[in-house]
Amino acid sequence: MELYNTLDRAVTDFVPIHEGRVTVYVCGPTVQSSPHLGHGRSAVSFDVLRRYLEWSGYDVMFVRNVTDIDDKIIDRAKAAGTTTDEIARESFVAFSSAYRSLGNLEPTIEPRATDHVGEMIALVELLIDSGHAYKSDGDVYFAVRSFPSYGKLSRHNVDDLRSGERIEPDERKRDPLDFALWKAAKPGEPEWDSPWGKGRPGWHIECSAMSSKYLGQPFDIHTGGSDLIFPHHENEIAQSEAAHGIPMANYWLHNGMLNLSGEKMAKSTGHVVTLHEALERWDPIAVRLFYLRTHYRKPLEFSESALDDAAASLSRLRSFRRRADRFLEGDADAEAIERFREAMDRDLDTAGALAVVFDVVRAGNTVMDEGGDATGHVLAFDEMMDVLGLVGDLDGKGDVDVSQIAADFGVPGATIDDLVELRTTLRAEKDWARADALRDRLAAVGITIEDSADGSTWHRS
RNA sequence: GGCGACGUGGCCGAGUGGUUAGGCAAGGGUCUGCAAAACCCUGGACCCGGGUUCGAUUCCCGGCGUCGCCUCCA
Known part of the structure; x- marks a missing residue:
């Protein structure tokens, strides 16, 4: 399998550190607000990576962190007159439920930053002791220029960065590029004891601490949005590699941004469609x-x-699967599976993989139209759909109230199946008017009926 | 200014140095009481200009355009 590694800026063969086993760290959300469609994209992208690795026979350790302490969370808690824990908890629930709706598997481990402050402090101490970090007024900063390969991921060099306009001078830093590992406590904000006084961890350090705790160092794959390449991932590398003298992770994968009207969707600007809104309107x-x-x-x-x-x-995919229930014993079409694997091996080309799925659908439909055996197609379909995680409720049967329709058609208490049966009778009697009226009534409550030579079936519209 | 990505048929979107992407939408047809679903057929795409090549949408150079990052960010 080949993966695009941001470190190399190239697609390269994926070789895990330990045969048969893959360690993955996903940069999870900072739980400060509601997830939007961009978060969903990132989560789905790497859920597919995980599913594909597992399908390929690897034992995957999949860690997705939760950053539940940061400036924005503090700001929001202040604004709402509540605690950072409360803001983080609410946001976490929103992320979890949206991610689950989208068909993502639960991570193997989902560590929270606030549960790992001790590990972060230990890492910061190591960095101070090795001369890569320094104390300043209760804060601790990482000395960027003490780490010669700083910039290797984002391909920035420190002198270019230095000329950037967005860096605010700060007298507590020896160099404007230095970034906070630990921030001194401010009144009314969450704080933890540390060798440098009360305070809280900076952004970046939680990922270095938690990834090495659960996955070791180096681990195989680190993922996140492309907007995290700099500074977040660059800084993680600096911290982890300066502290331990060995690479942090071998492969760095970054998903592209989700745009709205041509611009990146971002919670900071309110330029978003939330996942909640999207999932209300469209099938997850x-x-x-x-x-x-x-x-x-x-x-x-x-x-x-x-x-x-x-x-x-x-709906095309679902229509196919709905009519294919009879063909579930046997072997998947090996050629289709092979084509699917070739696409996915090419840096997770899900678009190419979907083309294989649709080819199988057409072939399978043709076979069924001709009364043949579609087993190979159907089983290949199921296998591929499972790897892609497109496995939600096929037809969402249930929770539609048809009692009024049943009463109107003189069969009080009838189920949807009963009504479909009734319509079959009406059709046999060539009572087209009532048969069509029944179909229209059911359509009005979201039930689509399909007639075929084998009889009638229904599904949610 | 620095670093990087992208520009494919009506729309969305893979891929490839010469051979079918796929989906959605559209038109025609088959099937069907009608409908739905399904299947078949149709529309010969690769931003512009150079270069390399027998041949480039695919490689190289330049241009134009869009977007991302340059300490809030998935």
Whole structure:
């Protein structure tokens, strides 16, 4: 399998440190507000990575962190007159439920920053002792120029960065590029005891501490959004590698941004469509399909029509699977599986992989139209859909109230199946008017009926 | 200014030095009481200008355009 490694700026063969085993660290969210479609894209991209690795036979340790202490969380807690814990908890619940709706597997471990302050302090001490960090007025800073390969991930060099306009001079720093490992406590803010007095960890240090605790160093794959390459991941590398003298992670994968009206979706500007809004309006699996139609490293433009397109596309997949229930014993079509694997091996080309899925759908439909055995197609379909995680409720049967329709048609208490049966009878009697009226009534409550030579079936619209 | 990505048919979007991407939408047809679903057919795409090559959408150079990062960010 080949993966694009940001460190190399190239697609390279993936070779895990330990045969048969892969360690993955996903930069999870800072739980300060509601997740938006961009967060969902990142989560889905790397959930597919994980599913594919597992399908390929690897034992995957998948760690996704939760950063539950940071400046924004503090600001929001102050503004809302509540605690940072409360803000983080609410946001975490929102992220978890949205991620689950999108069909993402639970991480093997989901560590929280606030549970690992001790590990962070130990790491900061190590950095101070080795001369890579210094105390200043209750803060601790990482000395960027003490780490010669600083910039190797983002391909920045420290002198270019120095000329950047956005760096605010700060007399507590020896060099404007230095970044905080530890911040001295301020009144009314969360604080922890440390050798440098009360305070809290800086951003970046939690990922260095938690990744090495759970995955060791180096581990195989570190992932996140491309907007984290600099400074977040660059700083993680500096911390972890300066402290331990060995690489932090071998492969760095970054997903492309989700755009809205041509610009990156970002919570800081309010330029967002929240996952909650999107999942209200579109089937969660359609949203997942929308993500996977585009290669994970490319920018992806949000639009309503793109989501509608994905939803229509999904209904094709579901229609196929719905009619294929009879063909579940046997072997998957090996050629299709092989083509699928070739696509996925190419740096997770899910768009190419989906083309294989649709090819199988067409072939399978043709076979079924001709009354043949579609087992190979159906099993290949199921296997590929499972790897992509497009496995939500196929037809969402249930929770539709048809009691009024049943009463109106003179069969009080009838179920949807009963009503479909009734319509079959009406059709046999060539009572087209009532049969069509029943179909229309059911359509009005979201039930689509399909007639075939084998009888009628229904599904949620 | 520095670093980087991208520009494919009506729309979305893979891939490739010469051979079918795929989806959605559209038109025509088959099937069907009608509908839905399905299947078949149709529309010969690769930003512009150079270069390399027998041949480039695919490689190289330049231009134009869009976007990301340059300490809030998935």
